[in-house]
Amino acid sequence: MNTNVLAICWLLSATAFAQNIRGRVTDESTKSPLPGATIVVVGQQLGTTTNGEGDFSLKLTPGPYTLRISSIGFESLDQAVTVEASGTTTVNLALKPTQTSLSEVMVVGSRNLNRSVTDSPAPIDIIDVRQVTSKMGQLDVNQLLQFVAPSFNSNRQTGSDGADHVDPASLRGLGPDQTLVLINGKRQHQSSLVTLFGTRGRGNTGTDLNTIPAAAIERIEILRDGAAAQYGSDAIAGVINIVLKTSTNQLTANVNYGAYQAKYRFDNQKFDGGNLNVNANYGWRIGKTGFLNVTGDYNQRDHTNRANTPGIDSTLQRRQYGDSKITNSSFYANAQIPLTTNTNIYAFGGINARKGDAYAWTRAADSDRNIPSIYPDGFDPIITSKILDGTFAAGVRTNFRGWNVDFGNIFGSNRFDYGVKNTLNASMGPSSPREFNAGGFQLQQNVTGLHFTRFYKNTLQGLNIAFGSEFRYEDYKIFAGEEASYRAYDITKAAGSQGFPGFQPSNELNKSRTNLGLYVDGEIDITKAFMVGAAARYENYSDFGSTLNGKLSSRLTISPAFMLRGTLSTGFRAPSLAQTYFNSTITNFVGGQAVQVQIAQSGSAITQALGVPPLKQETSLNASLGFTSQLGSGFSLTVDAYYVRIKDRIVLTGQFSDDLPAISDALKALNVSRVQFFTNAISTRTRGIDIVLAHHTQLGNGRLNTSLGMNFNSLDTTSVNTNAKLKPYKDLYFDLREYYFVKASAPPSKMNLTIDYSINKWAFLLRFVRFGEVKLANWSYKSDELDIYKPKVTTDLSVSYRFTPQVGLSIGGSNILNVYPDMHRADLTESGGAWDPVQMGINGAYWFGKLNFRF
Template sequence: MPKIYIILVLFFISSFAFAQSLQVSGKITDEKGDPLIGASVIEKGTNNGTTANGNGAYSLSVTYSNATLIVTYVGYNKIEKEINGASTLNFALSDATILSQVTVVGSRNLNRSSTDTPVPVDVIDIREITTKQGQLDVNQLLQFAAPSFNSNRQTGSDGADHVDPASLRGLGPDQTLVLINGKRRHQSSLVNLFGTRGRGNTGTDLNAIPAAAIERIEILRDGAAAQYGSDAIAGVINIVLKESVNQLTANVNAGIFKAKYRFDDKKYDGLNYNVNLNYGLAIAKKGFINVTADYNFRDHTNRANSVASESDLARRRFGDPKINNAAVYYNAKIPIGRRIQVYSFGGFNERKGDAYAWTRFPDDDRNIPSVYPDGFDPLITSKISDRAVTAGIRGVWKSWDIDLSNTYGFNKFHFGVENSLNRSLGELSQTSFDAGGFQLAQNVSNLNVTRFYKGIMEGLNVAFGGELRTERYKIFAGERPSYYNYNPEFPGGSQGFPGYSPTDATSKSRSNVGAYADVEADLTKQFLIDAAVRFESYSDFGSTLNGKVGLRYKVTDALAIRGAVSTGFRAPSLAQKYFNSTFTNFVNGEAVEVLLANNNSAVTKALGIPKLKQETSQNASLGFTFTPASRLSITVDGYYVKVKNRVVLTGQFSDDDDEIGDLLKTLRVGKAQFFTNALSYTTTKGVDIIVAHSAPVGMGRLSTTFAANFNWMDLGPVNTSPKLAGKEDIYFDDRERRFVLASAPPSKVNLTFDYTVDKFSVMLRIIRFGEVRLTNWDYEVDTYKSRVQSDVTLNYRLTKQFSLSVGGSNILNVYPDKSSPALTESGGSWDPVQMGYNGAFFFTRLGFRF
């Protein structure tokens, strides 16, 4: 074992030895003074806690004299109090009302916490992690905070350069459902075509939601289609917006990458900076409106390999795109009497970016030397508009909690091309183009009805409801020079990214209606069972019925076993059904025109490709939670997910194919590919392990967390049409199989030490990414060996109003293994794997709170 790991393990163990504490005791009762037996008491910011005994009494050793205690009990309002050095502290909890109940993803019980659900739920405090790490957007924050979450920035991937694909447990981005305040979030209109993550999938653009607007993020690591609807095969991410009032918070963040591989002599590039403001205003007695404004800028990085000769290069510009990202979000609730409230939340995001496309060198037949004597590097520009709004009313009628809402979401992706030309226009060609784009609109009407029965068994929660969802997808054409060929002797359209033509344009819609029922019962104080069933009917895919059963058994006060089995369903997105385009791909450094034909095209009909059908899944999980000491918790959860008829993007059929070769030549394209249910099944097996410990050490407190994900994926046989029998290696070849298998590293291990002394804290984080293997254009395996990244952050609270953080991510400037740029998917020395290819990032952050 390397010395650094020995030292860290010893440091972890030593934290037990220096424990010092302050004893606090008291009694927990209801408003009438009756004891609340089993009420939970937790020291805030730690896993240190206890429960009240038969008389409602508790006793707890805390770390600091100013520690804050959180007291909860099913059916009652949560209370937080700072002890202020007191050794005795009593709590009187009031009955929960509609305005104070909190929904935790994974349970319909409005009074249940994330720690006692039958399935694993991670709750990530955004304020805590934004203070301790340099990442500024939600995808990158979660990439380094949650081991089962994976998101890599990509380059040379067209639209995916501007919208980072993300996934849970190595499954597809479209197999994770995203909620905001418990309501379904719309997906991006983008379908990912290139890169190693999310190939052929649509996903949700998490970076459209500013981190400064978020209170916490809940990640349900289990299949939940029966509870929340289709797409929740891998799990659910619930983003909870801030509700704070009478407090202004502001942050100024800045960071820059240390450049190791560049053509020029620049030592640093990729400047990032962020400015955000958040303020909440109280309305009436318990109402509020909380508003966030956020601006984030990210400049280009360039990691084209300066060591290689030009003949070895596919690109002179290879790195992050430039992004300008602005957003305004709000969250509001207004009470109408004691038992009714109206609420609304949402916001808009505007993003402009430009990303490097593949280089056209001076002697390239796609270049015009009189226009670009040195060749040119096209820029693919984007203008992304994203907006969403939810409005609803919630009330209590005869103990039934009724929630009626409507959510509208819209995402538009408009492409442009700069520093380019249309070769078929010759020297008269313009150099900038409007390339068209696509958009997706979604409307969801939702009714949820819930009731909690305290007197049945040890507590029974009943929930049911329905949902109506409509979606519309459009592709709109670019200007004529962006796609048209004016001279058949030369390639037409804008180089770097050919625009969408009128033949690509489409407008399609569908609707979906669903209904669910959910029963959750504490049969005894030790045994919880949860059962859910959901029916859905799509206008284009028919009906489905899915179920889930979850169990949690408390063996002792310290040990609980939990598990679940469920089925799932995902209808192919409208983009997967109807997207079509002609684009330029590079195979062994050579440009090839590729047709991506939709499921109803002449090409797919000529090959006998069947209509897309839904994916179905079977999920199972089993694990335990163990608290052997007051400041130590251990959770281990194994999982199994089998997805049948998985939708993927096929390999590329060439114009010499005996079935469609002549057709492709007529269409003036060299290759064609399409979306199909190519994989008969995939099976993903894995385990999540989280160990958390907190204890006094010296004059401060040390919090130590070990979090790891290990996963294994197998791919089943390839489904082909009769006309393509024997062509499975083209239909879904080894390159495509490797892309699916590389959706996540086979392991990701995160070891974090967070030490706090009064106003000062230091965080050390070490992350190990497992080995990733991809197949290059020569159909040889590129191996990206395991890598370890080290992060350090120092934080000092200057006053109650000001705090300063400085630090670095990947401070040892570690990169993945290099590959040949001409043979990789990205055209650079690295595909977007593991921790990425940008190297060390150094940052500073100034926080204000008034």
């Protein structure tokens, strides 16, 4: 009884002392109210949303609080407030707009910490990952960027060995290894995989963006400009900087599931490729300015199968053709610990473990590579992968006598282990195992950097000076598979595991190199309207020597609504260790004698016998010219034209056989029947233009954001660089198919129209993506029989609703009209299916649902 009385008295007392806090949330740029904005009291299960006039109210007991205000299409804001003991506390808040698709900011591309979007000399896109992933179906970083950024391209491949497990990606139609990837501004390591097959990234290494979970990312910044003079090797096409989350005192969690609508499937199964993703993110505050933010992410993706398409002879097709099955688990962390008011220790990184199953080409029942007693109906080998990827960075930032100093180290490792199952070694007969360990490779990288930056605000209108150095160590290994994965036990039969023959002991190696880079750059605002910048970078590699590159940039503000900008730079890309040292061997028997089919490493006895020089760096000349404009209330337009000339691009040649007269004796003397190799074979020229038009306005009681992004791109091969001995075989050195693979690294045009409307607790998104025509040469090797993939448009639609400030749901679809590329003859395409991996992909419509939680 007494307990009940005390409880009632406590409730009455709490109600009596509770005070109103009222406020209004507005759009900072237009000053208009924001209906449907979410206000959460950090650390408590309290919250509300704004009404149609942008107003809100809460009842809180007196004391200090932190309010977190968020609205789709705007940057979140944390606001400290104190509720007084009497009267009503009023607070007015303004949110900065973002874009669901693209918006311009100045983060990468300049070391001037005072540089803003309005005076950027180079085009930069920012993708707010939380805004995009909360509405659309794409879960991994590559697919997210594929449908958001017009200059970015990535397609999943099938029947392409390692490329089925690591999606190659590119900017502005250049190679995957010509884009530099940073995490929190630090150089990220590449994948250990060099792509040998498929129509994307052929002969290239690249960075595996999917090792970093989207749930750990705050935003992705894309610098669409050559920047090797600023950041070093690989930045010919541009730079992608991934910024990890720094939020604290908020738990966010997501449960996502989706599947593809299987329009083409021989067994009439209606859906496949189920994709489950579960993730959670939380941050703790450390001191006044420190934090620890952690993310756990699990993703399970099943196979799709688009084999046996109608109208195509089933005997000419693979029986399994579609996306690989992937299980991806990640843990990432980002931290900063304040030591003094001027000094912070930082650390970030994570680990990613991936297992994959990918379809290899079908072996028919009557094939000499089959053992009928094991597989009476033939078999479909499965190439498996175990990929372990890790990154760890740590350092200290301080201010020393006016200089901002950053001393840090980042270490990265990528290991790729191959396996093959549902297969056999035909030379072992009926006793053959059905599963093999096929070996693999590993790449490790360590970068230590010391950077200085200082801004002189009283020199003209501002002068920024930056200089520093980086020392990089890289190590590359190849390790052999088990003996049965490569050996021939019966010389009259095919050797090794079918689907993927294992690496042999003769392929094993452990190679390393070092690199020292020194740079200096400066930017000066001569007037408030006119800025010029210059950068220079010297690098010395232990394996091929030195390179010096420079960059000039400028910005001229004509009026508050119009600005011109441009850059001119030289660049380079060092050959990767994988391109330099990768080698593999397949043993065939001719007339009872073992002969080798090889991918020979640079500088080997074979390449020396053929007169092939060692690999050297690719070099480039980049130029861009553009403008930004405010066309009126809520309208913005950016247009940037670019030119990229690259000399000595590295490609993988076709196979040279020992029956070619000019080289027959050299190959036979080395007991090699066929050979191919990496070489600086071609020079290319790329011309293009990027256009981004954005508009935001108040529409009724809601907010409408619209953006149109377009990329037009043209790549031409200007020369093929052969040596004297191989000059008669120029068309084999870089053949018709390879020419079209390089040319089709990106569609010649890509357009993205996004319409995003939010009102109260609802949000609606409609997106159209148009992919331009792609042409590929097929196995017929005839220029008049190209596979032409005509322009296609995909349509994405989603509807989102917030039940409470803490719980929201999104449902929708990507490519909801179930559009596919044009079909072609499966026996002639590179991939062995009715489509190559072009444009929007081969899987059709994808339907999804997402539950998200914020506490």
